[in-house]
Amino acid sequence: MIRVEKRKEPLRYQGAVAASSAVVIAFLVGCVIFAGLGVHPLTAYLAMGKGVFSSVDAFSEVLVKATPLIFTGLAVATAASMMLWNIGAEGQLVWGGICAAGTALFLFPGMDAWLVIPLVLAASALGGLVWSLIPALLKAKLKVNEILTTLLLNYVAIIYMEHLFYGPWRDPAGFGFPGTAQIPEAAHLVRFAGTRISLGFPLALLCAVFLFYLLKKSIWGYQVLVIGKEQRAARYAGFNVNGKILTVMALSGAFAGMAGMVEVCGIHYRLQTGLAVGYGYDGIIVAWLAGLNPLAVPITAILLGALFVGGEQLQSVLGLPSSISLILEGALLFGLFAGQALGGYTVTISGRSKVAS
């Protein structure tokens, strides 16, 4: 008889075990799919790898993709450190984009870069923040489940953004193309050495470091982590749980809002359909793969970015649909669960000694 028991003590390196098993399982799923399509898995993975690492240009695209993912990953990780679900990073990203574009286009169109960039950044953070405060207030005051409200508000945000660039904000000189006019050059984020990597990337890294230290070194962070781990202890210690819901979600929304800003001011230079492509949802995977550790978020974001770029490469080299990256993304997450489950249990085969998995 085989008995599976819940492990009382988590494995020491459980996060790393789970994340690596995620990668292994995703890899295996990819092998099966490629083999099923009659493509040698090695050929396929080589093509993906080559697409990612063959040139500085190629790899720079990975970092370009990773930039918004770091922000949304941090947004999800912030909320999750208090066991709150922010499924709404997508909508907060959209509002960040709207506010960034609006500020650059309409509020301060003629201003110098050194002034307008901080303003645009602040506006985008504020946009995401305000949007995330709606579910936060509903949760703190009325105990409304934040999973559903954050999720639903994504659609509201996207529909509103589409309304803006199909309607009142549409570029009058755009020949009916759905999108706003280009934002003034002063609001463009500086790009590095001929790549599309913008100032957003170092900014994202900075935010990761900031969040790491905030959680580890501040009183606020300590309280947030305690509430996330043990609500009863937090109540015993007299922490203000509702207040923390608001501040945690606000910070989370601000991060997601900045993702919208780096997309608008670093890549698209306008508000258009390409803004809401699911980075908010990908952020959930980034955060959980990173075990909610802010310093690991950039790593998993780059991993996911590489997957996207590799997928595109697969399409142009081998003619395989780039949506393989979506499948692998899903497989990564399921692999993570498998890893967590393995790490969270001990398997006993009766009559024998314990086999740790």
Place this chain on the structure above:
Amino acid sequence: MSAPVISLRGLSKRFGPVWANREVDLDLYSGRVHALLGENGAGKSTLMSILAGRYSADNGTVIRHGREVSFNSPAKALDHGVGMVYQRFMLIESMTVAENLALTVGKKYGRQDVDHEIRQTAEQYGLAVDPEKRIFELSMGERQRVEIIKLLMLDAEVLIFDEPTSVLTPPEVDALFVVIDRLRSEGKTIVLITHKLEEVLKLADDISIMRRGRLVISEPIEARQMSRQQLARLMVGRDVVLRVDKKEVAVGETVLALQGFSGDSHVGGPAFTDVTFEIKKGEIFSIIGVAGNGQAGLVSAIAGLTRAEAGTITFAGTTYTAREWGMAGAREIAYVPEDRYHSGSIASMSIADNFGLTRLQAYKTGFAGMLLDREKMAADGSRAIREHNIVVESGEDRAGTLSGGNLQKVILARELTRNAKLFIAEQPTQGLDISATEDIWRVLLECREKAGVLLVTGDLKEVLSLSDRIGVIFNGRLLEVIDAHDSDQVDRVGLLMAGVRS
């Protein structure tokens, strides 16, 4: 007496390193009420959960009608006619009585017959209940009746009640006793897990007493003509050995005074009503009572975690109304809570981190006090480990890896460093072994040199070893305050705990 309906032989069960039951032999007879007594954690509920198929025993056998049987699920036990009414009812609150019963017995009866059968069973045993009502609309007494009907409809022969009166009002208790009497006269076997002596004397035919997982006595109640006093003594094992030196300490100013303090229980059980007492620096004041008599709500209100409704509280010379106190929050009180695993500590955090839980004020540093002084936290943690002989590898060990005794010492050490005027310890040694218990007792005795100590416990031995004065709480009221040095009076504590005031 006829042959036993069911017999347990050599039953043992371990949870990790702790023996919940050890080598237990027990015989149950039909048409008799068997009382199973013991303190909290003596292993009564575990033993009966094994019999009801919810836990599996590590060793030992269950013999039913002379044949060895094994119950590996509640359903299997019921097939053999053994059912249990748990303290937490196994009823689905949003569903009706009929739906709940149909869920359990539906396979046996057709859906149409269930309603008919409910009414018939209810009538036969005097268990009035409306089948169309939803469970959450019912009183606790009614819910209990549903559980009993459930077992009867499944033709249970052996009915186990786990502290059945703990959630009932006095009239409901009387009604339950009538039902149990009826069941007995119908030839059912009743097991009554309890620590209330009144009930035992009123109902029981046979009596078994458990202590620390072992059965110390099992015999018919007539055998000894047992009195309340004898029972009380047998239950708590009044072999109080003072292994702690109790130094004389001069009594100082009044630290805490409650006047007519009343409030709801926010944690279940009855409210507390009109509680008045005071604690001086240099003394240990104990509140003793059987669990669920209002002490949990009282402590949480004194600690400022919940708000009392009426009365005043005087702390360190300032008097607050119940409302003001709740709002002010008792930041000046050190408090070791009952639930050391989920309230007092965070299992997944290090010992050092656990030191911050109630002491954040002391660790504020940098940026207008927004940063956390982790070095100081770690230093405090390490010092506590040294000073209290806490057995760990380092202060970075997670609290969850500690034994109960070591964890309790960490919490105690943390609360001590707050240098509070009042120190509350709630069930501080529950579930701990003897040496850890003694260590914690020593700390509490030391603590009274600098503060007033409020000890809340259900452990008579603990109270007698430590207290200067003893308040007995029963049904939300402080019945009497007794001087711990007056040995005649102290003998009455056990009875007072059972609500007997003679």
Place this chain on the structure above:
Amino acid sequence: MIEDLIFITQISIKSSVAVLLATVGGIITERSGVLNLGIEGMMLVGALAGFAAGHFTQSPMIAVAAGTLAGGLLSLVHAFFTIALRSNQVLSGLALTILGTGLANFLGRPLIGQTGVRIRQLPIPLLSDIPVIGEVFFNQSPFAYAAYLLVPLVWFALFRTRTGLVLRAVGEDARSADAAGVNVELTRALSVFVGGLFAGLAGTYLSLSYTPGWKETMTGGQGWIAIAMIIFCTWNPLLAFFGALLFGGLTALQFFFQATSMDLIPSYILKMLPYLLTIGVLVLVSASSRHRKSASPADLGVPFYREL
């Protein structure tokens, strides 16, 4: 005017079928205590499988069966991870949507622009001749009729049969259900599977009838609408009919305003309304559940461990 109304109502019902089916399936799943946010993914896979089967076999029956089953099979992934491994239900559901979307887009790439079978409107004799009502309700696709039938059927199964009682018990209080001798894991797994079948059928409707063909974005977020609708109708299949119709009505109004160039209500407001209304319902449900039991299954999202 009357014709406009008939047109709007007819389109409303047409546009509500997929959401209705997915919602009812989701109710079955959630009533057993499992949250499955993967409906969108299961719908897409169902849509693709239905279309592909139709394309290759030209048999409407096989197409519908394949699409339905595909949704069910994908749901088993969620069942395995959340019930057997007790993975987080929110994350697993999201992963399922990502996986399903990826699979459908990946495998469906060669089928874009191809033709498959098409299941057309099937006027019901006699009933469809009733003025107005006949045109609106009985001149629909077989999917719509199936949905009409399934709604009361599921309601009956949930609230009037022993199977439904067991399923709801598991979702309300798994521990008590277990004590009553119910196999909690199996019940939950089956409920997830049935929910998957419904989502698959919903997707099949989209690719065989509503907008025949295969397109990568063909569900257009209807799976998420369904998740909102489950809450909107407080886990009651009969109310799902109205919830779905509301969604269909808002969609139809957009068509209508577009076709007639009327703009009484801006279309973006119409599009937002289902989400905003659902948030409104969530708030109401939370506010009222402080005083009495909420409609939500009490053990929704809570993994079940049996004590050893």
